[in-house]
Amino acid sequence: MTIIEKSVDVDVPVRTAYNQWTQFESFPRFLEGVERIDHPERTLTHWVTRVGAVTHEFDAEIVEQRPDERLAWRTLTEPRHEGTVTFQSLGPVRTRVSLRLDLTACGVVEKTGSALHLARRRVHRGMESFKEFIEGHGRETGCWRGEIRSGRVRPDPAQGSPPVPTWPTG
Amino acid sequence: MxxxxxxxxxxxxxxxxxxxxxxxxxxxxxxxxxxxxxxxxxxxxxxxxxxxxxxxxxxxxxxxxxxxxxxxxxxxxxxxxxxxATSRRITPTFFEQYSISELAGKSDQWLNQQGRLTEPMVKHVGSDHYEPVTWNEALGLLAEELRRLDSPDEAIFYTSGRASNEAAFVLQLFARAFGTNNLPDCSNMCHESSGAALKETLGVGKGDVSLRDIHHSDLVFLVGQNPGSNHPRMLTALEQTKRNGGRIVAVNPLPEAGLIRFKYPQKARGLIGRGTRIADQFLHIRVGGDLALFQALNLLLLEAEDARPGTVLDHEFIENQTSGFTEFAAHIRQLSWKDVHTATGLTRAEIEKLRDVVLGSERIIVCWAMGLTQHKHAVPTIREIVNFLLLRGNIGTPRAGACPVRGHSNVQGDRTMGIWEKMPREFMDALGREFSFTPPAEHGWDTVDSIRAMLDGRAKIFLGLAGNFVRATPDSRITESAMRRCRLTAHISTKLNRSHTVCGEIALILPTLGRSEKDRQAGGEQFVTVEDSMSQVHASHGRLEPASRMLLSEVAILSQLARHTLGDKVDVPWDGFETDYHLIRQRIARVVPGFENFNERVVRPGGFGLPNPVNEGVFPTPSGKALFTTNEFQMPQVPDGHLLLQTMRSHDQWNTIPYTLDDRYRGIHGSRRIVLVNPADIRALGLTDGAQVDLIGVWHDGVERRADGFRLVSYPTARGCAAAYYPETNVLVPLDSVAEISNTPTSKGVVIRLEPSPLQAAAPRASA
Known part of the structure; x- marks a missing residue:
């Protein structure tokens, strides 16, 4: 079985839970083994993870991002996997957050029993840590309310376009 | 030597x-x-x-x-x-030894090899020698001549892409405070066509891809560029593309070695292995045939969509975020395959194979360089590339997009800082507000128009911030004549070049620090900033001791010149700018959008990126949508018995400066007066491989433009085409032969004929 799933119910509004998931740089605070995440572009994250003494780095493309509903990504380099996290409002201050990791495309090493077991354990712990983190804070550390569909960004209507020079560069 | x-x-x-x-x-x-x-x-x-x-x-x-x-x-x-960083130095003794006339007879290579300039020098009216001068005298003289002009528009302030953001900002501020928008730059001769096409179609005049996009793209086009010699670090990125499973298509008139295979010397596989194959498909296109190629490709994509509706085009994107598709599609369906074959030299089967590669690729990047931008129809060609990218939604998505590959290190940043003769109103307003003056409203001159203005006496003073103006520009004889008609020519330079030998009545050499050197000012050691080809802004710290204690930084020279010229006429702290570059960056932050908190952000490792609105789903065009354009079919017209010449640089050359006479990837050693021609064309012209020939430019003004004493080399360039090195062949590029819209000289599409040369030896000469 190369699918890992885990759901947690968190005692914050769906907007708060979703907004926190848009703040990739904060993931190391609750995801074990994640040392750093850079978010150089809306659709791209660069992950640095550590298992024992071994450091892995990989790029992941965010292919879908719908406010208060869903986030989906796929890695562009090894270890290959796809992931989604969905948000279901259970009430004004309660949300179900469900994570699904599909490791089908992973290499043989990542699919061995011990590696899968480790990954599953980390995912479960990570989701519990997220619950602890967001309930402890009570509010998100930041947000981006734009959308991504099929890798294409639709801007956050509240933020608009970034101010940059648009004149021709020769 | x-x-x-x-x-x-x-x-x-x-x-x-x-x-x-x-x-x-x-x-x-x-x-x-x-x-x-x-x-x-x-x-x-x-x-x-x-x-x-x-x-x-x-x-x-x-x-x-x-x-x-x-x-x-x-x-x-x-x-x-x-x-x-050379240890060689040019001192005043050198200028005692050589008159300017003697130096004008030396080759570009020889001039460069004399070493670093160390002291300011002046040539007075009627003199044929440079003499030492103090900085105060030199800048005072230049300031006095500027003040004596009848109009500020009689001065030209040229920038080459080496200048830092800080120097560029100070220069454009000085020029505008002085009263002119005459700010030509080297961009005018390079990627101006790219900026014009991208601004019109996408709303932003820059590329929209990152290095990571290149690494992870499914398909990368390399069109009209030679990464092996002109930006070799790109090959490392392309190797990464290949290792990640992406494919590469190269489109070029010359089968350049860097397009074929790359051996990365920092990996064992690059030292002892066969290296990495770069191009999966190579299209040996005729010079100037790229518009036809992309039109044909777009036609094939439309037809593929007709055959399998809903599987080829990105309808949702086209419907919601673009305009002009219907007109574009109707126009492209009228394309003639006969015309395509004539223009490209490619078969339909080759282009259909390319279509299949495109259809098998989800995310596509098109990279290009001077091979596209320096043609009469350069802007339509790049607009057609945008059409191609829009069709399948390859704009504004990750791992896809448009990538103009720029040459000079800060050419993009200099433009961002306002080095342009027609900056938009919002920039001028912000500049005026920040410094409490009214910038001139009338547009200035670009490079070609500046030469025309010097030629007919409308411009009298030329100041060059870096670069080698007379060798980078077209129509060498005309350009040199234009420079010699000036009252004063001055160059802020690190090394000697031919522009110092083609003088106005008065000439100044203003020697400056190199990028690698420590920049110590009263406010402490300074760093400068630059913007790379993918809009990353970062710091650059010089680490070497300066070549001479007499050198001033570019910022210092310009600030002192501004103070000499303008005094306190405008509310600009020139002294403060010279002392502490943070103060310049504070002002940039308030004038240039996207540079908020510039000082804080630029000291982070790697600096910061200027986001491209296109990647945020925003197209800052008048309609708010990306624009499909309708581009009339064009191709260079070459009479029978003639060839279409592209000028190019050798591997051992940096911009206008050859380091040696070799070009080892092309198998040329010991000479630069070489013309590469297809063997079938050599036979058809009744010539023989190795013959000595003169190159004669064909243009409708009746002027004979001749570059003599070239050796004819049989070479696998596309049929009907030729290639030879610039700046030696700039003499053949007519000043009036420019790209539509961008006014870029058409250095990649020069009609020539070959004549047997009376010269037996190919001796180097500065211009014909």
Whole structure:
């Protein structure tokens, strides 16, 4: 079985839970083994993870991002996997957050029993840590309310376009 | 040193791979010829490092901090930086020894090899010698001549892409405070066509891809560019594309070695293996046939959509975020395959094979360089590339997009800082508000118009911030004549070049610090900033001791000149700018959008990126949508018995400066007066391989433009085409032969004929 799933119910509004998931740089605070995440572009994250003494780095493309509903990504380099996290409002201050990791495309090493077991354990712990983190804070550390569909960004209507020079560069 | 003769060309078969061990050896050999092992080590270990200096060689971006190699440079960058770090010096004695007339007879290579300029020099009216002058006298003289002009518009302030953001901002501020928008730059001769096409169609005049996009793209086009010689670090990124499973298509009139195979010298596989194959498909296109190729490709995509509706085009994107599709599609369906074949020299089967590669690729990037931008129809060609990218939604998505590959290290940043003769109203308003003055409203002159203005006496003073104006520009004889008609010509330079020998009545050499050198001011050691080809803005810290204690930084020279010229006429703290560059960046932050908190953000390792609105789903066009355009079919018209010449640079050359007479990837050794022609064309013209020929430019003004004494070399260039080195062949490019809209000289599409040369030896000469 190369699918890992885990759901947690968190005692914050769906907007708060979703907004926190848009703040990739904060993931190391609750995801074990994640040392750093850079978010150089809306659709791209660069992950640095550590298992024992071994450091892995990989790029992941965010292919879908719908406010208060869903986030989906796929890695562009090894270890290959796809992931989604969905948000279901259970009430004004309660949300179900469900994570699904599909490791089908992973290499043989990542699919061995011990590696899968480790990954599953980390995912479960990570989701519990997220619950602890967001309930402890009570509010998100930041947000981006734009959308991504099929890798294409639709801007956050509240933020608009970034101010940059648009004149021709020769 | 003696001026190299170049009369013994030795020709070997072109190489089929680049870099590897020979690149390391050649870089070291040249570096150690120029300077000591210690300085070589110091330059090479600091180049492109986060705490070091930005390589002035090209604008290719650096990997993110933490991912840079200890040796983050290429052969050409190493040569270029050690050419600047040379231990050779030009002192006033040199100028006593050589008159300006004598120097004008020397080759570009010889002038460069004399070493670093060390003191300000002046040529007075009627003199044929440069003489030492103090900085105060030199800048006072220039200021006085500027003030004596009848109009500020009689002055021209040219910028080359080496200038830092800070120097560029100060220069444009000075020029506008003085009262003119005459701010031509080297962009006018390079990617102006790209900026014009991208601004019109996407709303932003820059590319929209990152280095990571290149690494992870499914398909990368390399069109009209030669990464092996002109931006070799790009090959490392392309190798990464291949290792990640992406494919590469190369489109070029010359089968350049860098398009075929790459051996990465920092990996064992590059040292002992066969290296990485770069192009999966090579399209041997005729010079100037790229518009036809992309139109044909777009037609094939439309037809593929007709055959399998809903599977080829990105209808949702086209419907919601673009305009002009219907007109574009109707126009492209009228394309004639006969015309396409004539223009491209390619078969329909080759283009259909390319279509299949495109259909098998989800995310596509198109990269291009001068091979596209320096044609009469350059802007339509690049607009057609945008059409191609829009059709399948390859704009505004990750791992896809448009990638104009810029040459000069800060050419993009200089434009961002306002070096342009027609900056938009919002920039001018912000500048005026910040410094409490009214910038001139009338547009200024670009490079071609500046030459025309000097030629007919409307411009009287030329100041060049870096660069080698007379050798970078077209129509050398005309341009030199224009410069000689000036009252005063002045150049802010690190090394001697031909522009110093083509003088106005008065001439000034204003020697400046190189990028690699420590910049100490009253406010402490300074750093400067640059913007790379992918809009990353970062710091550059000089690490070497300056070549002379007499050198001033570019910022210092310009600030002092502004103070001499304007006094307190405008509310600009020129002294403060010179003392502490943070103060300049504070002002940039308030004038240029996207530079908020500039000082804080730029000191982070790797600096910061200027986001492209296109990647945020925003197209800042008048309609708010990306624009499909309708481009009339065009191709260069070449009469029978003539060839279409592209000018090009050799591998051992940086912009206008040849380091040696060799071009080893193309198998040319010991000469630059070489013209590469397809063997079938040589036979058809009744000539023989190795013959001495003159190149005669054909243009409708009746002026004979001749470059003489070239050796004809049988070479696998596309049929009907020829290639020869610039600046030697700039003499053949008519000043009035320019690209539509962008006004860029058409240096890649020059109609020539060949005549047997009466010269038996191919001796180097500055211009015909």
């Amino acid at each position: 003696d001026d190299p003769g170049g009369d013994k060309p030795h020709i070997t078969p072109p190489k089929t791979w680049t870099t590897g061990v020979p690149a390391v050896a050649h870089a070291m050999e040249y570096s150690l010829e120029q300077t000591s092992p210690r300085r070589t080590a110091l330059t090479l270990l600091n180049i492109n490092q986060t705490e070091g200096f930005d390589c002035p060689g090209c604008a290719w971006p650096d990997p993110a901090p933490g991912h840079r190699k200890r040796n983050e440079y290429c052969e050409n960058g190493a040569k270029h930086i050690n050419d600047e």
